[in-house]
Amino acid sequence: xxxxxxxxxxxxxxxxxxxxxxxxxxxxxxxxxxxxxxxxxxxxxxxxxxxxxxxxxxxxxxxxxxxxxxxxxxxxxxxxxxxxxxxxxxxxxxxxxxxxxxxxxxxxxxxxxxxxxxxxxxxxxxxxxxxxxxxxxxxxxxxxxxxxxxxxxxxxxxxxxxxxxxxxxxxxxxxxxxxxxxxxxxxxxxxxxxxxxxxxxxxxxxxxxxxxxxxxxxxxxxxxxxxxxxxxxxxxxxxxxxxxxxxxxxxxxxxxxxxxxxxxxxxxxxxxxxxxxxxxxxxxxxx
Amino acid sequence: xxxxxxxxxxxxxxxxxxxxxxxxxxxxxxxxxxxxxxxxxxxxxxxxxxxxxxxxxxxxxxxxxxxxxxxxxxxxxxxxxxxxxxxxxxxxxxxxxxxxxxxxxxxxxxxxxxxxxxxxxxxxxxxxxxxxxxxxxxxxxxxxxxxxxxxxxxxxxxxxxxxxxxxxxxxxxxxxxxxxxxxxxxxxxxxxxxxxxxxxxxxxxxxxxxxxxx
Numbered sequence: 001x002x003x004x005x006x007x008x009x010x011x012x013x014x015x016x017x018x019x020x021x022x023x024x025x026x027x028x029x030x031x032x033x034x035x036x037x038x039x040x041x042x043x044x045x046x047x048x049x050x051x052x053x054x055x056x057x058x059x060x061x062x063x064x065x066x067x068x069x070x071x072x073x074x075x076x077x078x079x080x081x082x083x084x085x086x087x088x089x090x091x092x093x094x095x096x097x098x099x100x101x102x103x104x105x106x107x108x109x110x111x112x113x114x115x116x117x118x119x120x121x122x123x124x125x126x127x128x129x130x131x132x133x134x135x136x137x138x139x140x141x142x143x144x145x146x147x148x149x150x151x152x153x154x155x156x157x158x159x160x161x162x163x164x165x166x167x168x169x170x171x172x173x174x175x176x177x178x179x180x181x182x183x184x185x186x187x188x189x190x191x192x193x194x195x196x197x198x199x200x201x202x203x204x205x206x207x208x209x210x211x212x213x214x215x216x217x218x219x220x221x222x223x224x225x226x227x228x229x230x231x232x233x234x235x236x237x238x239x240x241x242x243x244x245x246x247x248x249x250x251x252x253x254x255x256x257x258x259x260x261x262x263x264x265x266x267x268x269x270x271x272x273x274x275x276x277x278x279x280x281x282x283x284x285x286x287x
Numbered sequence: 288x289x290x291x292x293x294x295x296x297x298x299x300x301x302x303x304x305x306x307x308x309x310x311x312x313x314x315x316x317x318x319x320x321x322x323x324x325x326x327x328x329x330x331x332x333x334x335x336x337x338x339x340x341x342x343x344x345x346x347x348x349x350x351x352x353x354x355x356x357x358x359x360x361x362x363x364x365x366x367x368x369x370x371x372x373x374x375x376x377x378x379x380x381x382x383x384x385x386x387x388x389x390x391x392x393x394x395x396x397x398x399x400x401x402x403x404x405x406x407x408x409x410x411x412x413x414x415x416x417x418x419x420x421x422x423x424x425x426x427x428x429x430x431x432x433x434x435x436x437x438x439x440x441x442x443x444x445x446x447x448x449x450x451x452x453x454x455x456x457x458x459x460x461x462x463x464x465x466x467x468x469x470x471x472x473x474x475x476x477x478x479x480x481x482x483x484x485x486x487x488x489x490x491x492x493x494x495x496x497x498x499x500x501x
C-alpha cells in the first residue's frame with residue numbers, strides 16, 4: 001500500500017538535473033500550500049471567526065464530554081449495526097453459495113436490490129413509512145435498522161468472495177469425513193473465508209461507522225447530530241463542525257490503519273487466492 | 288398508483304437532479320482522482336505526501352459531515368455557493384479520493400517494462416505518465432471505476448440531508464404530502480435500481496471495448 005513499489009515505476013534514481021527539478025517542484029508546491037492556508041486563515045479572520053472567544057469553548061471539558069458522549073453513541077450504533085449486518089451477510093453469503101436454487105435466488109435478489117438503494121432512502125422508509133403501518137421503532141433502531149439492512153448486502157459480497165477463495169478440496173474433504181454440508185461450511189470453510197477477508201471486513205465496518213452520521217437525519221444523538229445540537233446552541237457553526245470532522249478523522253484513520261496492518265500481515269503469509277477475495281464486487285468478467 | 292402519476296413532474300425533476308449531480312460529480316471526481324493519483328506516484332516527496340493526506344482526509348470523514356461543513360459552515364467564513372454547486376463540488380472531491388485509489392492501483396498494475404520503455408525513450412515523468420502509463424491504467428481500472436460510479440450515485444442521496452431536492456428528497460416530500468409510502472418509496476427505489484443498471488451496462492460495454500485483460 002505504501003509508495004516504494006509504485007514510485008520506482010515512473011522514475012529512476014534522480015540525476016543532478018532531475019534533483020534540481022524535484023527541488024523546484026517541492027518549493028513550488030510548499031509555496032502553493034502555504035498560500036492556500038493563508039487564504040483560508042484570511043477568510044476566517046475577515047469574518048471574525050478566528051477570535052479567541054470563538055475557539056475557547058473547545059478547550060473546556062463539558063464541551064468535549066458532550067461530543068465524546070456523541071462519539072460513544074456513534075460507536076454503539078455502529079457496533080450493533082455491524083453485528084447485525086455481519087450476521088445477515090454470512091447468512092446471505094451462505095445462501096448465495098448454496099446448491100439449492102430456493103436459497104440462492106432470494107439471497108442474490110436481496111443483495112442485488114439493496115446494493116443499488118441509497119441508505120438514506122432506507123432511513124426515510126424507516127422514519128416515515130413504517131410508522132404508518134404501526135411500526136414505530138425507537139430512535140436508536142431507526143438508525144441501526146436501515147444501516148444494517150443496507151450493509152448486510154455489502155458484507156454478503158465480502159463473505160462470498162472469501163468463501164469462493166477457499167479451495168474446493170476443503171469442503172470436499174469435510175464432506176468426505178462425514179460432515180453434513182452445513183457443518184462442513186461452518187467448521188471448515190467459513191473460518192478460513194472470514195480470515196482471508198478480514199481486512200475488507202474492517203474497512204467495510206469503517207464505512208458503516210461513517211454512515212452512522214445519518215443520525216443527523218434521524219435525530220439520534222450520535223456524533224454529527226450532537227455537533228448540530230451544539231452548533232445550534234452556541235452558534236459556533238464552523239468551529240463545531242470542524243471539531244466533529246477532526247474526531248471522525250482520528251477515529252476512522254485509526255480503523256483504516258488497522259485494516260492496512262491486517263492486510264500487510266496477510267500478504268506476508270503465503271496464502272493463495274487471497275487476491276481473488278478483493279473487497280470490490282466480484283463481478284464475473286464477460287468477454 | 289395515481290400517487291405517482293399525480294407527481295410525475297416532481298419525480299422527473301428529482302430524477303433529473305440526481306442524474307445531473309451524479310454525472311457532474313463523477314466528471315469532477317475523475318479529474319481530481321487523476322490529479323491525486325499522479326501526485327501519489329510522482330518523484331516529488333511533498334506531492335506524494337499531499338496526495339496521501341488528501342485521500343486519508345477525504346475518505347476518513349463521512350460525506351455527510353463534508354456536506355454539512357460546506358453548506359452550513361462555509362457561509363460563516365464568507366464562502367457563499369449555491370446548494371447544488373456545493374453538493375457537486377463536495378461529492379466530486381469526496382469520490383475523487385476513491386477514484387485516486389482505484390487509478391493508483393491501475394497504475395500499479397501496468398507492467399514495469401512500460402514505464403521503463405517510456406523512460407528509455409527519454410520521456411519526462413509527466414510525459415510517460417500521460418502518454419504511456421495512464422491510458423493503460425485507466426483501461427485496467429474500468430471495473431473498479433464503475434463500482435465507484437454506482438457508489439457516487441448512491442452518495443448523491445446524502446445531498447438530500449442538506450436540502451438538495453433530488454430523487455430521495457423528492458420521494459420524502461411527496462410522501463409527506465400524500466402519505467402513501469409504499470408506492471412512493473418503491474418507485475424511488477426502482478428508479479435508483481434502473482439508474483445503477485444503466486451505469487452497470489455502460490461500465491460493461493466500456494470494459495468489453497477497452498479493458499486490457501491481464
